[in-house]
Amino acid sequence: MYTTSDSGSVWFGSPVPEIASALVASLAGRDELVWGGARLRVRGFALEGAAAVVEGEVELATATPVIVRHEGRELLPGDEWFVERLLHNLVHKADVLGLPAPRGLRVLEAGPRRRFAVGGAPRIGAQVRVALDADARFVAALRSWGLGLDTLQGFGWIR
Secondary structure, eight states, X not given: OOOSSSSOOOOOOOSSHHHHHHHHHHHHTOSEEEETTEEEEOOOOOOOOOOOOOSEEEEEEBSSOBBEEETTEEEOTTSTTHHHHHHHHHHHHHXXXXXXOOEEEEEEEEOOOEXXXXXXXXXXXXXXXXXXXXXXXXXXXXXXXXXXXXXXGTTTOBO
16 A cells, blocks of 8 residues: 555555464564665554355455456456456466366456566556356465466455
C-alpha cells in the first residue's frame, strides 16, 4: 500500500500460515521498522484471515496484479485472450494438483494497469476480481498459489 501522508499502512503477508505467523511474531515485539532510509513507527498490526472455502461459484479478488501472457505479450483484463489464457493457467494448475478443472471464469472488476521491474525485467498486470465455478479443494489451493503467472514473485496473490 502506498501513502503520501505521515499516517499510512504497510502490508506484509503470506498466504502460507506458517510464514504469516512468523511475521506476526516479529512485528509483535517492534515499535519501529527501518525501510530503506525511512523509519516507520509501528502503531499496531492486524492479522487478516482467509475467507471460508466453498464449493461451486466463488469470487476471488487479488491483492497484487495478475500476470497473463499470450504470444510473448502481457495481457490486461479486457484484452482479447485475457480470460482464455487465465482459464488455461487455472486448468493447468488443477491438472498439476489432480483436481477437477474450474469452469465459467468471468472478470467482474479490474484495477488499473501496473508496471513493475522484477530482476530488471518488466511485468505488467492488474488486480482483478473474478468469479469461477470450482472444486473447494482447488479454491483452497489457489489461495496459497495465486492467479496467473509469476506467482513466486508475488503476483496474483488472492486476498
